[in-house]
Amino acid sequence: MKKIEAIIKPFKLEEVKDALAEIGIEGMTVSEVKGFGRQKGHTEIYRGSEYTVDFLPKIKIEIVIADGQKDAAVGAIIKAAKTGKIGDGKVFVSNIEDAIRIRTEEKGDSAV
Amino acid sequence: MEKFFLTLTLLAATALGTITARADDTNAMAGMNAMATATTNAPLPAASLDQRVASLEAYIQNGDPIAPLKDTNGNITVTSPIISTLVNSTGSASPYPGPGHNAWLLTSTALVLFMTLPGLALFYGGMVRRKNVLSVLAQCFLITGLVTILWVFVGYGMIFGGTNASDKEDVISGWVGSPMICWMLKNVTSAPNPNYSYWVSENVYAMFQLMFAIITPALIIGSIAERMKFKAILVFMTLWMLIVYFTQGHAVWGINGAMNGVWNAKAKIHAMDFAGGTVVHMTSGYSALVLCLILGKRKGFGKENFAPHSLVLTFIGTGMLWVGWYGFNSGSAVAGDVVAANAFTTTTIATAIASFVWPMWEWLVKGKPSVLGFCSGAVAGLVVITPACGYVTPQGSIWIGIAAGTICWFMCYKVKSWLGYDDALDTFGVHAIGGTTGAIMTGMLARTAANPNFGGVLNAGTTKYVNDTLFQPLVWEQCKAVAVTIVLSVVGTVVIAYITKLLVGLRPTEEVEMTGLDESEHGELGYHG
Numbered sequence: 001m002k003k004i005e006a007i008i009k010p011f012k013l014e015e016v017k018d019a020l021a022e023i024g025i026e027g028m029t030v031s032e033v034k035g036f037g038r039q040k041g042h043t044e045i046y047r048g049s050e051y052t053v054d055f056l057p058k059i060k061i062e063i064v065i066a067d068g069q070k071d072a073a074v075g076a077i078i079k080a081a082k083t084g085k086i087g088d089g090k091v092f093v094s095n096i097e098d099a100i101r102i103r104t105e106e107k108g109d110s111a112v
Numbered sequence: 113m114e115k116f117f118l119t120l121t122l123l124a125a126t127a128l129g130t131i132t133a134r135a136d137d138t139n140a141m142a143g144m145n146a147m148a149t150a151t152t153n154a155p156l157p158a159a160s161l162d163q164r165v166a167s168l169e170a171y172i173q174n175g176d177p178i179a180p181l182k183d184t185n186g187n188i189t190v191t192s193p194i195i196s197t198l199v200n201s202t203g204s205a206s207p208y209p210g211p212g213h214n215a216w217l218l219t220s221t222a223l224v225l226f227m228t229l230p231g232l233a234l235f236y237g238g239m240v241r242r243k244n245v246l247s248v249l250a251q252c253f254l255i256t257g258l259v260t261i262l263w264v265f266v267g268y269g270m271i272f273g274g275t276n277a278s279d280k281e282d283v284i285s286g287w288v289g290s291p292m293i294c295w296m297l298k299n300v301t302s303a304p305n306p307n308y309s310y311w312v313s314e315n316v317y318a319m320f321q322l323m324f325a326i327i328t329p330a331l332i333i334g335s336i337a338e339r340m341k342f343k344a345i346l347v348f349m350t351l352w353m354l355i356v357y358f359t360q361g362h363a364v365w366g367i368n369g370a371m372n373g374v375w376n377a378k379a380k381i382h383a384m385d386f387a388g389g390t391v392v393h394m395t396s397g398y399s400a401l402v403l404c405l406i407l408g409k410r411k412g413f414g415k416e417n418f419a420p421h422s423l424v425l426t427f428i429g430t431g432m433l434w435v436g437w438y439g440f441n442s443g444s445a446v447a448g449d450v451v452a453a454n455a456f457t458t459t460t461i462a463t464a465i466a467s468f469v470w471p472m473w474e475w476l477v478k479g480k481p482s483v484l485g486f487c488s489g490a491v492a493g494l495v496v497i498t499p500a501c502g503y504v505t506p507q508g509s510i511w512i513g514i515a516a517g518t519i520c521w522f523m524c525y526k527v528k529s530w531l532g533y534d535d536a537l538d539t540f541g542v543h544a545i546g547g548t549t550g551a552i553m554t555g556m557l558a559r560t561a562a563n564p565n566f567g568g569v570l571n572a573g574t575t576k577y578v579n580d581t582l583f584q585p586l587v588w589e590q591c592k593a594v595a596v597t598i599v600l601s602v603v604g605t606v607v608i609a610y611i612t613k614l615l616v617g618l619r620p621t622e623e624v625e626m627t628g629l630d631e632s633e634h635g636e637l638g639y640h641g
Binding site for chain 2: 044047048049053
């Protein structure tokens with residue numbers, strides 16, 4: 001099984017969710033995070049006092065899927081989340097040792 | 113109850129011609145009825161119908177209802193239903209208050225309290241960081257109670273107290289009033305004090321002015337936000353009220369004040385300040401600057417993000433300030449009369465225009481008009497029109513609005529960063545500079561058409577201080593008043609700040625400041641979750 005973590009721009013969440021649903025991936029965990037890569041922050045000015053905010057709000061999506069779905073999932077995420085402008089985000093893929101559904105205690109591929 | 117007696121008395125007096133009116137008023141501190149000081153102890157004749165109508169007409173004109181009842185020597189020679197048995201703090205005869213005028217001042221008093229709680233509290237509270245929001249609210253509330261106590265004991269009397277021998281009663285004639293004269297508000301009743309109003313109850317006037325006394329130190333909070341100990345604020349504000357505010361107030365608004373040009377024939381400086389440009393905004397603004405320089409900058413100033421934690425709260429506070437300010441400005445007419453009507457109009461125009469102009473400058477210069485700009489513009493407009501509102505015409509108020517939205521914007525946007533001081537919420541930039549601008553523009557734009565009272569004391573001598581020109585003699589008098597105000601505020605604050613530092617210290621520890629005042633000094637958090 002593979003875990004996919006994708007950091008994306010917040011307004012792209014609905015699109016990515018729909019794209020994953022289209023290839024049969026229905027479950028995910030989403031969190032609001034802050035971060036930056038090469039995209040600079042933004043500047044706020046309050047009555048002449050300037051503040052540069054380095055951290056930008058992003059959304060992190062985490063999904064755990066069967067090995068066979070990995071390429072399709074990564075492809076779907078990238079296609080939906082891309083704007084072509086700096087700050088689009090990143091996708092990370094890692095290996096998962098095990099997965100268990102709490103309700104039924106199923107293990108492995110049938111748990112994801 | 114009163115109306116019933118008056119109707120009955122009117123009928124009886126008409127029928128019999130010699131009955132004295134008495135009101136059933138539980139506040140009456142009986143005894144000082146000036147009618148009884150006629151040369152003989154024989155009952156005085158009843159006022160004629162002409163005299164009584166003249167007294168009633170005085171209600172419409174906001175004039176003196178007892179004047180028609182006096183002879184050329186100033187003695188009251190008749191009895192009339194308009195004279196009450198209540199005393200007032202000057203010891204002279206008291207009429208009843210006029211319902212309409214009193215009602216407006218009652219309303220205005222509530223409006224001005226609303227400006228502090230919660231108007232200013234939210235305006236400032238939204239601009240500080242989350243961890244300090246409660247400290248602002250606590251400081252505003254502390255000041256409300258503290259100043260009320262000082263006011264009741266000595267404050268009202270020091271500014272407004274005095275019989276007609278005020279000069280001898282003052283501690284420093286024309287400058288520092290007597291703390292004993294209205295000690296614990298003695299003789300301050302529901303009767304008007306004719307030195308300040310013929311128709312508004314003196315207790316209402318005292319409460320109205322109390323609200324001004326409350327909001328003035330609260331304005332100082334803005335510049336020293338997030339880095340002054342609660343204990344230090346308690347000590348500092350107590351001394352500041354006694355030394356700076358009560359002095360400035362007496363000089364500008366006291367009936368024998370040295371800078372009361374409109375009402376005091378013996379004024380040293382023939383200046384005018386309708387609702388508090390010098391008394392409220394300049395004293396607090398210049399004191400705020402001095403205090404923030406003595407305190408020093410907040411830790412992390414210029415490096416960390418000190419952005420307002422809730423401009424939504426600031427916006428809400430701004431709306432409340434604007435609405436409440438109608439009581440502040442229009443209520444300062446101390447009547448519901450033509451002057452109040454003009455003050456309401458000028459206040460509206462200047463404020464609205466300033467709130468428009470400030471964000472336009474932002475749009476032009478930095479590319480985006482901001483909500484903080486709208487809010488600051490409105491408050492700046494309100495500040496600058498404050499000394500002027502009852503003295504300038506609506507046309508003059510347009511210029512005041514433009515000046516407020518431009519000068520105060522420039523001060524906060526450019527000059528502050530050039531000079532590098534940490535006036536956290538721009539008390540100096542808006543209130544000191546705005547108040548000064550307002551005082552001088554009042555000098556330039558005061559017009560006889562706007563206020564019927566210039567013909568009294570102010571223009572009575574050879575110099576016509578208001579002669580409807582742009583650089584009339586009043587301008588120079590205003591400049592003098594501005595200079596005096598600045599010296600009093602700055603010197604007073606330096607002394608008081610160092611006394612406070614000696615007694616209790618000024619700044620919290622670095623740890624307290626970094627954690628936030630809310631948790632450290634009040635044991636509370638503004639928000640959870």
